[in-house]
Structures are given as C-alpha cells and as structure tokens.
Amino acid sequence: MNSSFRGDLAIDWWPQSDQGTSAALVAFSDDRQVLVGPNGPMLDASLVNQSHTVGTISGVSVHCVRWSDVPPKGYQWMPLRACILSHPDDLTFIALSAGIQRLEFIEEHRFCGRCGSANHSNPGDSGVRCSDADCALVSYPRISPSVIVLVTRGSQCLLARSPRFEPGMYSTLAGFLEAGESAEHAIRREIREEVGIEVTRPRYFATQSWPFKNSLMMGYFAEWASGDIQVDGVEIVDAQWFEADKLPGLPPASSISRALIDTWLGQRDPELLTHL
Numbered sequence: 001m002n003s004s005f006r007g008d009l010a011i012d013w014w015p016q017s018d019q020g021t022s023a024a025l026v027a028f029s030d031d032r033q034v035l036v037g038p039n040g041p042m043l044d045a046s047l048v049n050q051s052h053t054v055g056t057i058s059g060v061s062v063h064c065v066r067w068s069d070v071p072p073k074g075y076q077w078m079p080l081r082a083c084i085l086s087h088p089d090d091l092t093f094i095a096l097s098a099g100i101q102r103l104e105f106i107e108e109h110r111f112c113g114r115c116g117s118a119n120h121s122n123p124g125d126s127g128v129r130c131s132d133a134d135c136a137l138v139s140y141p142r143i144s145p146s147v148i149v150l151v152t153r154g155s156q157c158l159l160a161r162s163p164r165f166e167p168g169m170y171s172t173l174a175g176f177l178e179a180g181e182s183a184e185h186a187i188r189r190e191i192r193e194e195v196g197i198e199v200t201r202p203r204y205f206a207t208q209s210w211p212f213k214n215s216l217m218m219g220y221f222a223e224w225a226s227g228d229i230q231v232d233g234v235e236i237v238d239a240q241w242f243e244a245d246k247l248p249g250l251p252p253a254s255s256i257s258r259a260l261i262d263t264w265l266g267q268r269d270p271e272l273l274t275h276l
C-alpha cells in the first residue's frame with residue numbers, strides 16, 4: 001500500500017496562519033529554483049529578517065522569501081519540480097507548492113489591475129487590497145483548475161507521453177479548464193483534442209495542488225466510448241492503450257496521476273482518499 005499521494009493523508013494545513021510551535025523558511029530564485037541547505041529545502045527561519053507568511057503546516061509556521069544573493073556556503077539551487085519530486089514528504093511538498101505560489105502572487109499583484117494604485121495586504125485573508133479608497137478592489141491568488149484523467153477500456157488504460165517526459169515514461173491525460181467549462185466538459189474536450197477519442201462516464205477521484213502553474217489537479221476516471229487514438233504531435237507525442245499487466249514507466253507515487261493508475265489496478269485503497 002502506497003500512501004505518499006497527498007490526498008491520502010490527514011495533514012494539518014492552515015494557510016495564512018502563523019501559529020506553529022516551530023518555524024521554517026523556503027527560499028526561491030527568480031527562475032523558480034529552490035534553495036536547498038544541509039538539511040534540505042526547509043531552512044532555518046532565522047536566515048532572513050523579512051519574509052512572507054505561507055501558513056502553518058503540521059505545527060510548523062512556514063515563511064517564504066525571494067533569495068537574490070548567491071547561496072550561503074553549503075547551500076545550493078535545485079529546480080522546483082525536481083525538488084518537489086525528490087522530497088515527497090507532505091510538509092515539504094505543501095511548503096514548496098504554497099510558498100512559491102504565495103511569493104509569486106505578492107510580486108505579481110503590487111498594483112491594482114483596475115486603477116493602477118498600489119496594493120496592500122488585505123487583513124485577515126490571503127488577498128491584496130487596492131489602496132485607493134474608491135476602488136478598493138481585492139485580488140486573490142489565482143488557482144487554475146485542471147482535469148487529469150485515467151481513461152480505461154476493459155483491461156486496458158490509455159497513457160500518453162509529453163515531449164518533456166523522461167524517456168519511457170507515460171502518464172494520464174491532463175489539461176486546464178476554460179472559463180465557463182465544467183470539469184466534465186473539459187475532460188471530453190481535452191481528450192478529444194489530445195488523442196482524438198470520445199469518452200463517457202467521468203467519475204471524480206481526488207484533487208492535488210500542483211504549482212506548475214498554480215494548478216489544482218482534479219482527478220477523474222473515464223471510459224472509452226468511441227474512436228481510435230490520434231495524437232496531436234505537440235502536447236502529446238505518443239499515446240497507447242496499455243494492458244494492466246504490461247504498463248510502461250509511470251509517474252512518481254506522490255503524483256495524482258500515479259494514484260489514479262494504482263487505484264485502477266487495485267493497488268491503492270480508495271478509502272484512504274476520504275481521510276482528509
């Protein structure tokens with residue numbers, strides 16, 4: 001039983017709260033690299049004087065900062081995606097995912113999008129408020145919903161390769177929602193666009209926060225209805241029906257994609273997903 005998919009676990013996570021019994025810092029470069037110290041990416045909070053509050057995760061107050069200097073001795077940069085995948089514990093995952101999104105939101109919303117006045121933090125929540133009293137527009141962090149779908153056909157499942165995947169790795173299909181779409185509409189459209197088939201019976205599975213970029217992945221199962229695979233050659237370079245006992249290289253256990261596949265295979269208890 002693999003329980004490293006984060007939807008499985010009842011972890012305490014309170015955005016904006018600063019009530020932990022200990023504190024930690026996550027630091028990022030301008031190009032989304034993570035500062036990793038001798039003990040990993042969860043750094044000593046006293047390393048900087050000023051930082052932004054991310055929230056309290058399992059009793060740890062997490063703060064984030066943009067790090068512009070060269071790394072201190074014994075520290076090094078690591079790309080965010082590689083860092084998340086190589087530190088799959090929940091505290092680190094949430095700290096990095098929420099930390100980078102908090103930091104980028106603050107930096108990208110310094111001014112009001114309606115009147116151009118300076119923004120200030122909005123007391124009591126994660127938003128920023130326009131300093132012009134007549135405008136007072138409040139903006140919140142953007143979270144982009146996306147669907148991620150395991151399509152099945154009897155004993156087979158449909159897995160695909162993006163050009164940026166490691167050689168031999170296949171994954172479930174995914175795509176962002178357009179304004180006005182339901183998740184179910186997006187499932188049908190994305191799968192039709194990417195592999196040219198029609199699906200039916202979309203069934204909700206679980207969600208996962210994923211900071212590439214600001215995404216909330218909504219996992220679904222769906223069943224093949226009609227059509228033959230035709231890849232678009234751009235987002236998807238290959239897609240195939242795989243028998244359950246002859247699967248290719250798969251995504252890491254910490255991904256919702258892998259949780260979908262493992263659950264379909266009967267290797268993960270779906271009841272765990274209700275323990276949130």
Ligand SMILES: [Zn+2]
Pocket residue numbers: 112113114115116117130131132135136137
């Ligand atoms: Zn304004």
